[in-house]
Amino acid sequence: MRNVGTHSISDAVKATFKCEDERTALLLTRLVDYLHDYAREVNLTHAEWRKAIEMLTKAGEISDEERNEFVLFSDLLGVSSLVDMINSPPGGTESSVLGPFHILGAPDLPIGGDMKKDNEGPTSVVSGIVRDGNGKSIEGAVLEIWQTSDNGLYSNQDPGQDRFNLRARQVTGADGRYAFTTVKPAPYTVPDDGPAGELLAVTNRHPWRPSHLHFIVMADGCQTLVTELFPEDDPYLDEDAVFGVRESLILTYKRRDDLADLPPGLEVAASIEAPFYTVDFDFTLVPAVAG
Ligand code: BEZ
Ligand code: FE
Numbered sequence: 341m342r343n344v345g346t347h348s349i350s351d352a353v354k355a356t357f358k359c360e361d362e363r364t365a366l367l368l369t370r371l372v373d374y375l376h377d378y379a380r381e382v383n384l385t386h387a388e389w390r391k392a393i394e395m396l397t398k399a400g401e402i403s404d405e406e407r408n409e410f411v412l413f414s415d416l417l418g419v420s421s422l423v424d425m426i427n428s429p430p431g432g433t434e435s436s437v438l439g440p441f442h443i444l445g446a447p448d449l450p451i452g453g454d455m456k457k458d459n460e461g462p463t464s465v466v467s468g469i470v471r472d473g474n475g476k477s478i479e480g481a482v483l484e485i486w487q488t489s490d491n492g493l494y495s496n497q498d499p500g501q502d503r504f505n506l507r508a509r510q511v512t513g514a515d516g517r518y519a520f521t522t523v524k525p526a527p528y529t530v531p532d533d534g535p536a537g538e539l540l541a542v543t544n545r546h547p548w549r550p551s552h553l554h555f556i557v558m559a560d561g562c563q564t565l566v567t568e569l570f571p572e573d574d575p576y577l578d579e580d581a582v583f584g585v586r587e588s589l590i591l592t593y594k595r596r597d598d599l600a601d602l603p604p605g606l607e608v609a610a611s612i613e614a615p616f617y618t619v620d621f622d623f624t625l626v627p628a629v630a631g
Contacts (some may be wrong), residue, residue, distance in 0.1 A: 350373060357369060402534040406440075413535075413536050416530070416539055417539075429563060432625060433567055434586045435565060435566050436568040436584040438566045441554075443507070446486065451512070451517060451519055452606040453520055454608040455485065455507075456522050456523050459490065461490040463521055464521065464522055465606065466520055466553065467518060469515065470516045470518065477512075477515055478512060480560070481512040481516065483555055483623075484507075486554045487506050488551070492527060521608055522553070527574060528549055529549070530549060531547075532547040545581065548580075548581055550577045550580055553569045554567075555567050555569065557625060562627060563626050569589050569621055571590075571591060571619075572592050573593070591621055594617060594618050595615055595617055596616055596617065599612065601618065602616075
């Protein structure tokens with residue numbers, strides 16, 4: 341190893357690896373290949389590599405329990421969405437980014453319950469059926485739902501909101517149905533006051549995400565689905581800062597002027613006033629991978 345050169349160094353590094361399993365060996369040896377190829381191709385300078393390490397150092401410093409700048413880099417560079425798409429099983433609802441604002445412990449909401457409470461904004465009734473890959477409805481599927489209020493902030497970003505504002509957990513009934521009232525979410529900017537914001541600035545990109553509802557959908561024997569639903573009239577659908585939009589996840593909010601258009605069995609039907617909006621979306625879960 342005394343005579344490593346700009347090409348032979350790649351094999352020299354890989355030869356030192358003694359991984360316990362094949363997958364780890366593959367992941368690490370290919371990482372060395374791509375990193376070294378990148379450095380050779382762009383003729384990486386010391387100053388440039390120092391800058392990259394400085395950005396990663398700042399990412400570490402700004403990250404805490406509530407904020408992970410490395411995830412944000414992964415989101416803004418499209419890696420999170422790429423991994424989502426690679427792992428989105430055919431036949432199921434498409435997945436989309438989890439984002440950093442999910443928190444555990446959201447209150448249980450009965451089917452047809454009110455998640456809107458006293459939040460400002462047009463009342464929307466979101467409902468649908470959770471199904472398996474054969475189209476059969478799933479009783480007892482668990483949905484975690486969270487979204488921004490109309491100021492574009494999640495409850496854990498905004499001291500003016502209760503901790504679990506616009507967050508709920510709901511379990512589907514015998515017919516696989518979920519339903520809740522909420523407000524139309526608002527577009528918002530991803531945090532851009534750290535090194536990930538520097539990346540946006542240097543690439544002349546904006547930090548906006550189109551408005552969306554987040555869902556995690558779980559059921560026994562099925563792969564857990566992490567996804568988002570987007571209103572079709574959002575101005576940022578074609579320029580999402582984190583590349584999470586999929587055609588199949590874009591929804592129409594239908595304006596309703598008549599309470600007779602409410603989905604059946606809505607617990608809060610009596611307190612809803614027209615006009616309101618309805619949104620329908622069925623989730624399809626695929627079987628869990630064995631092992
Ligand atoms: C979100 O949708 O909550 C989100 C996703 C990626 C980065 C920042 C926020
Ligand atoms: Fe979000």
